[in-house]
Amino acid sequence: MEQLARTRTLKLANQPTKQEQLKSYICKMKGGNCPSYPTLNLKSHLLNAVGSFLGVGLIAILNTYYNIPLLVPSLGASAVLLYAACQVPMAQPRNVIGGHMVSALVGVIVYQLLGNQWWTIALAVSLAIFFMNITHTLHPPGGATAFVAVYTGQGFGYIFSPIGLGAFLLVMIAVLVNNCSSKRKYPEYWF
Numbered sequence: 001m002e003q004l005a006r007t008r009t010l011k012l013a014n015q016p017t018k019q020e021q022l023k024s025y026i027c028k029m030k031g032g033n034c035p036s037y038p039t040l041n042l043k044s045h046l047l048n049a050v051g052s053f054l055g056v057g058l059i060a061i062l063n064t065y066y067n068i069p070l071l072v073p074s075l076g077a078s079a080v081l082l083y084a085a086c087q088v089p090m091a092q093p094r095n096v097i098g099g100h101m102v103s104a105l106v107g108v109i110v111y112q113l114l115g116n117q118w119w120t121i122a123l124a125v126s127l128a129i130f131f132m133n134i135t136h137t138l139h140p141p142g143g144a145t146a147f148v149a150v151y152t153g154q155g156f157g158y159i160f161s162p163i164g165l166g167a168f169l170l171v172m173i174a175v176l177v178n179n180c181s182s183k184r185k186y187p188e189y190w191f
Contacts, residue, residue, distance in 0.1 A: 044181065051083035051177035055170045062169075070162040074100065074144035075170060081141070082174040086186045090139050091174075094191050097167045099139025103128035104163040107149025108156055116150055124150045 016024065056079050062068040078100070081091035089095060110124040128146035132138045149158055171187075178186035 044183070047177065047181055047184075048084045051174060052079045054177060055079050055082065055173040058169055058173060059166055068161065068165070070166045070169075072145065072148060072162045072166060074141040074148065075162070075166045077141035077144060078139070078167065078170055081139075082170055083177065086174060086178045086184060087188060089188075092187050092189055093171045094189070095137050095139040096171050097164065098135060098137030099132050099142035100145050100163045100167040101159055102131050102135055102137055103139075103142035103145040104149055104154075104159040106131055107146035108154050108158055110146075111150045111153055112155075116153055121147055121150045 056076060059070040059075060063070045078096055081088065082096065085091055090099075106128045107124045110120050110127065114120045114123070124146040125143045128142055129138075132142050145163055148154070174186055178184045
């Protein structure tokens, strides 16, 4: 019994005070040293630029000359991941296509049920993050896809075009361009 009381006393003594907890919380925000960047590989950076130009260019051409509405800002953000960081999980096809489509669906449903208010935009983005997480399709530009769906008052067609089709086209160009380099492999996985 005495041992149990002594153990409890030690546990209480080892717990940080509120002031120490606050200090620890604030110290986390300091960050660390600047990351060391890999050496500049001009060929790789040019491949990033070419891939982005071809992917976004294809979407712009289809929009401009064939009146297929595909220009959505969040697809431009996806291009950054697909062509400059194609190895990260959030740039894999499941995440790009799935993340955009989940987010578009959430944004459209929120808009259709609740309209365009400041809080419905916040709700759509928050729910998009939630549903992307539980479906393992987290893709940061998906938040913008949900935002745009509410802000511009989109209907269910928005999910497939411009979002689904646009994301699919970007992924297909990424598959073609990223594999031109012997140092890259894209995708790491499809599903």
